[in-house]
Amino acid sequence: MNSNDTICALATAPGGALGIIRISGPQSVEILSRIFSKDLTTAQPNTIHYGHVVATPHDGSLTNGQSVASQSPSTSEVIDECMVSIFRAPHSYTGEDSVEISCHGSRYILNKVIELLIQNGCRMAQPGEYTQRAFLNGKMDLSQAEAVADLIASSNKATHQMAMSQLRGQFSSELSQLREQLLRLTSLLELELDFSDHEELEFADRSELLSIANKINNRITTLAHSFETGQALKNGIPVAIVGKTNVGKSTLLNKLIRDDRAIVSSVHGTTRDTIEDTIDINGVTFRFIDTAGIRQTTDEVEQIGISRTYSAIEKARIILWIFDTNPSAEEIKETLERTKDKSLIIIRNKIDISPSQNLHQSAIPGLNDIPVIEISAKKGVNIDKLEQAIFESANIPELSEQDIIVSSARQYQSLVKAHENLSRVLYGLETGLSGDLVSEELRLVLDDLADITGQGRIVPNEVLGNIFTHFCIGK
Numbered sequence: 001m002n003s004n005d006t007i008c009a010l011a012t013a014p015g016g017a018l019g020i021i022r023i024s025g026p027q028s029v030e031i032l033s034r035i036f037s038k039d040l041t042t043a044q045p046n047t048i049h050y051g052h053v054v055a056t057p058h059d060g061s062l063t064n065g066q067s068v069a070s071q072s073p074s075t076s077e078v079i080d081e082c083m084v085s086i087f088r089a090p091h092s093y094t095g096e097d098s099v100e101i102s103c104h105g106s107r108y109i110l111n112k113v114i115e116l117l118i119q120n121g122c123r124m125a126q127p128g129e130y131t132q133r134a135f136l137n138g139k140m141d142l143s144q145a146e147a148v149a150d151l152i153a154s155s156n157k158a159t160h161q162m163a164m165s166q167l168r169g170q171f172s173s174e175l176s177q178l179r180e181q182l183l184r185l186t187s188l189l190e191l192e193l194d195f196s197d198h199e200e201l202e203f204a205d206r207s208e209l210l211s212i213a214n215k216i217n218n219r220i221t222t223l224a225h226s227f228e229t230g231q232a233l234k235n236g237i238p239v240a241i242v243g244k245t246n247v248g249k250s251t252l253l254n255k256l257i258r259d260d261r262a263i264v265s266s267v268h269g270t271t272r273d274t275i276e277d278t279i280d281i282n283g284v285t286f287r288f289i290d291t292a293g294i295r296q297t298t299d300e301v302e303q304i305g306i307s308r309t310y311s312a313i314e315k316a317r318i319i320l321w322i323f324d325t326n327p328s329a330e331e332i333k334e335t336l337e338r339t340k341d342k343s344l345i346i347i348r349n350k351i352d353i354s355p356s357q358n359l360h361q362s363a364i365p366g367l368n369d370i371p372v373i374e375i376s377a378k379k380g381v382n383i384d385k386l387e388q389a390i391f392e393s394a395n396i397p398e399l400s401e402q403d404i405i406v407s408s409a410r411q412y413q414s415l416v417k418a419h420e421n422l423s424r425v426l427y428g429l430e431t432g433l434s435g436d437l438v439s440e441e442l443r444l445v446l447d448d449l450a451d452i453t454g455q456g457r458i459v460p461n462e463v464l465g466n467i468f469t470h471f472c473i474g475k
């Protein structure tokens with residue numbers, strides 16, 4: 001990958017009314033002018049021009065910035081009528097000279113324009129190369145570059161807010177505040193070292209240093225914890241639908257996703273494998289997992305299905321436990337035991353045929369705190385109430401652009417490393433370890449945080465590759 005190359009790629013998905021081709025690099029405007037009906041080499045930056053992309057008989061044999069405008073119209077073929085935007089470094093997405101050609105969305109036109117650009121000196125861009133160039137040219141840091149991919153992939157309000165906040169630099173500025181506090185801590189420690197011979201001087205005492213380090217550590221831990229929420233928001237919050245056979249789990253899944261996805265029958269043990277699908281509730285994606293009903297069985301396949309039910313419970317964040325008739329106290333106790341660390345919602349289904357009864361609520365400690373929702377999955381009664389309860393139990397804070405939710409595994413790993421190194425700093429401060437050893441650990445924390453944004457660090461090509469190969473071509 002040579003950053004002096006001028007690159008081109010289609011930036012829009014095929015099939016739309018328009019297609020946008022992006023060019024970036026030092027030769028952008030010159031190469032464009034070789035295939036465009038106007039010479040734009042002296043055009044003002046940030047201007048838009050109407051004209052034609054034109055193929056000459058020898059497809060791009062023009063050189064030296066010579067525009068097809070100077071060619072006889074009879075010898076050239078008009079490929080499309082286009083609008084062309086001109087950007088000049090550093091005021092562009094990549095920070096380089098750039099051009100965007102808005103064409104009609106025909107596959108033929110778009111392929112032809114790209115072919116002409118390549119014949120005239122462009123190279124086809126690699127995945128994420130525009131954003132990578134933006135990073136290398138200091139237009140954004142690494143965490144913002146990752147947010148570009150998240151923003152494009154965002155499919156609802158929550159994932160949009162999350163990506164937008166990161167793209168606009170909330171996370172970066174939080175990290176730079178943490179770095180400042182860490183630097184202050186380092187300088188206080190180093191002051192102590194420099195003047196350690198002067199007993200008459202007073203330095204910040206260790207308890208004050210400890211309190212600063214603790215505050216930083218708390219913030220880093222909170223950021224690291226937000227990764228779980230970030231993952232849940234990105235992939236859909238997992239909700240397992242569990243219960244005995246024939247209680248109506250598959251009927252409920254179909255009702256929630258408004259589709260006949262799972263087979264429903266009065267035969268016990270209909271569902272064998274887990275079945276998943278997603279819906280959005282109040283702008284947040286939930287991933288529902290219908291499971292095999294729990295019962296004693298000698299059927300080998302069903303047993304495998306039931307063991308999958310238990311692993312679905314473990315992986316889920318919310319459990320919908322369904323009963324149809326009044327469950328025994330023992331059954332409820334087992335349910336509570338299995339779902340200890342989860343948000344549990346108990347559902348009494350089939351209220352259209354079996355009247356409401358009191359669960360053994362008073363007899364079972366802890367059950368009073370758990371919502372019990374009465375529904376008819378078949379008739380669609382109280383499904384809206386259930387959706388609301390599911391949304392509430394997910395406990396998703398109302399996200400604003402100020403909220404920081406860590407969404408990349410790379411960022412999370414750096415935060416975890418920072419936390420581990422900071423724990424050693426805390427230990428060192430508590431146990432009276434010498435200042436130079438503590439400040440060495442502090443430097444590691446600073447490096448871990450710098451890895452997240454890539455600023456002031458040499459980012460290895462391997463790391464860049466890992467980030468940008470997940471992008472599409474044209475991003």
Ligand SMILES: Nc1nc2c(ncn2[C@@H]2O[C@H](COP(=O)(O)OP(=O)(O)OP(=O)(O)O)[C@@H](O)[C@H]2O)c(=O)[nH]1
Pocket residue numbers: 244245246247248249250251252263264265266267268269270271272291292293294349350351352353375376377378379
């Ligand atoms: N009357 C009534 N019948 C229901 C309701 N929900 C489900 N059923 C019926 O109960 C039977 C079992 O429904 P399923 O959705 O297949 O039950 P399941 O829990 O997925 O069963 P397994 O996959 O065998 O574990 C079917 O005949 C459904 O039509 C309901 O709200 N009211």
Ligand SMILES: [Mg+2]
Pocket residue numbers: 249250251262263264270271290291293
């Ligand atoms: Mg089923």
